[in-house]
Amino acid sequence: MIYLYIIVMAVVTYLIRAVPLTVFQKKIENRYIRSFLYYVPYTCLTAMTIPGIFYATQSPISAAAGALTAVGLAFRGKGLVMVAAGACAAVFIVERILV
Amino acid sequence: MNMQEFRCGLKDGIPIAAGYLSVSFSFGIMVLGGGLSIFQGALMSLTNMTSAGQFAGLQVIIAGGTLLEMALTQFIINLRYALMSLSLSQKLSEAVTVRERLVIAFANTDEIFAVAVGRGKSLTFSYMAGLQILPILGWTSGTVLGAAASGLMPPALSSALNVALYGMFIAVVAPNARKSRAVLFAAALAAAFSCLIYYVPALSGISSGTAIILSTVAASAAAAFLFPVQAEGDTEA
Numbered sequence: 144m145i146y147l148y149i150i151v152m153a154v155v156t157y158l159i160r161a162v163p164l165t166v167f168q169k170k171i172e173n174r175y176i177r178s179f180l181y182y183v184p185y186t187c188l189t190a191m192t193i194p195g196i197f198y199a200t201q202s203p204i205s206a207a208a209g210a211l212t213a214v215g216l217a218f219r220g221k222g223l224v225m226v227a228a229g230a231c232a233a234v235f236i237v238e239r240i241l242v
Numbered sequence: 243m244n245m246q247e248f249r250c251g252l253k254d255g256i257p258i259a260a261g262y263l264s265v266s267f268s269f270g271i272m273v274l275g276g277g278l279s280i281f282q283g284a285l286m287s288l289t290n291m292t293s294a295g296q297f298a299g300l301q302v303i304i305a306g307g308t309l310l311e312m313a314l315t316q317f318i319i320n321l322r323y324a325l326m327s328l329s330l331s332q333k334l335s336e337a338v339t340v341r342e343r344l345v346i347a348f349a350n351t352d353e354i355f356a357v358a359v360g361r362g363k364s365l366t367f368s369y370m371a372g373l374q375i376l377p378i379l380g381w382t383s384g385t386v387l388g389a390a391a392s393g394l395m396p397p398a399l400s401s402a403l404n405v406a407l408y409g410m411f412i413a414v415v416a417p418n419a420r421k422s423r424a425v426l427f428a429a430a431l432a433a434a435f436s437c438l439i440y441y442v443p444a445l446s447g448i449s450s451g452t453a454i455i456l457s458t459v460a461a462s463a464a465a466a467f468l469f470p471v472q473a474e475g476d477t478e479a
Contacts, residue, residue: 160326163328179466189428222413234405
């Protein structure tokens with residue numbers, strides 16, 4: 144069953160990438176659709192992060208510390224890897240204090 | 243195959259591959275935590291080449307969602323790649339054949355797209371092939387390493403590493419939400435919908451994959467209606 148899931152994922156994702164590269168190569172003119180697609184990465188990443196992140200660690204408190212650290216580092220223009228590492232470090236430290 | 247172009251692509255792919263290795267390491271940990279095998283995780287990474295899509299897909303698998311739900315989740319979350327492919331197709335050299343385009347499409351990820359269009363000249367198949375190989379290897383091997391290491395790690399460490407992928411999501415959204423009030427509005431609305439579905443008892447029957455789709459579509463539609471983006475430049479980023 145898991146392989147079926149993986150096949151569906153791979154096929155859908157590939158078609159999304161391949162069809163515009165080969166079949167219809169016109170630009171999307173509709174402003175509303177373009178706007179919708181522009182916001183999708185931000186809304187979907189946020190919907191996956193909140194509230195999921197609060198239940199990903201041993202305690203919602205350590206998770207909140209990780210989330211706040213990530214936001215702080217991201218605001219300061221740190222790269223993906225730095226922000227993620229900072230979030231992990233914050234969770235690790237807070238969990239050592241809580242225990 | 244033009245070897246000089248290919249080598250150029252390989253070189254440009256090195257930093258992407260290094261970044262992917264660390265991101266997929268944390269994905270590998272989640273794969274094992276979700277009850278999948280190392281091989282299944284590696285296969286997913288090799289055939290999908292997408293972080294948000296795979297993460298959401300993993301949630302659907304863990305929740306035991308339907309295949310239709312899986313297809314819809316992937317469609318919505320990965321729809322942005324259609325925009326990138328459209329944009330990339332305008333930058334490819336005319337010598338690139340349809341068969342070569344079908345190969346290039348495989349790993350048109352956010353980062354590879356960004357580097358490719360940033361190159362500024364007409365893109366050859368040799369360059370694109372070189373650019374994609376190392377990131378594909380990095381993404382897949384990182385998943386294997388993360389999954390293999392997670393069994394050996396103490397719980398305190400894996401608990402901390404569980405937020406790595408979330409941290410990267412935040413790293414993508416937060417700077418843009420700070421720059422643009424429209425993005426901030428869209429993200430806040432998505433968080434509100436997502437929490438509503440999660441915490442309101444009457445909505446608790448909605449699975450996590452569907453929750454992601456509903457929140458994404460509703461928040462994006464509202465933001466697009468209230469803050470339509472300017473005609474040019476928005477699909478380039």
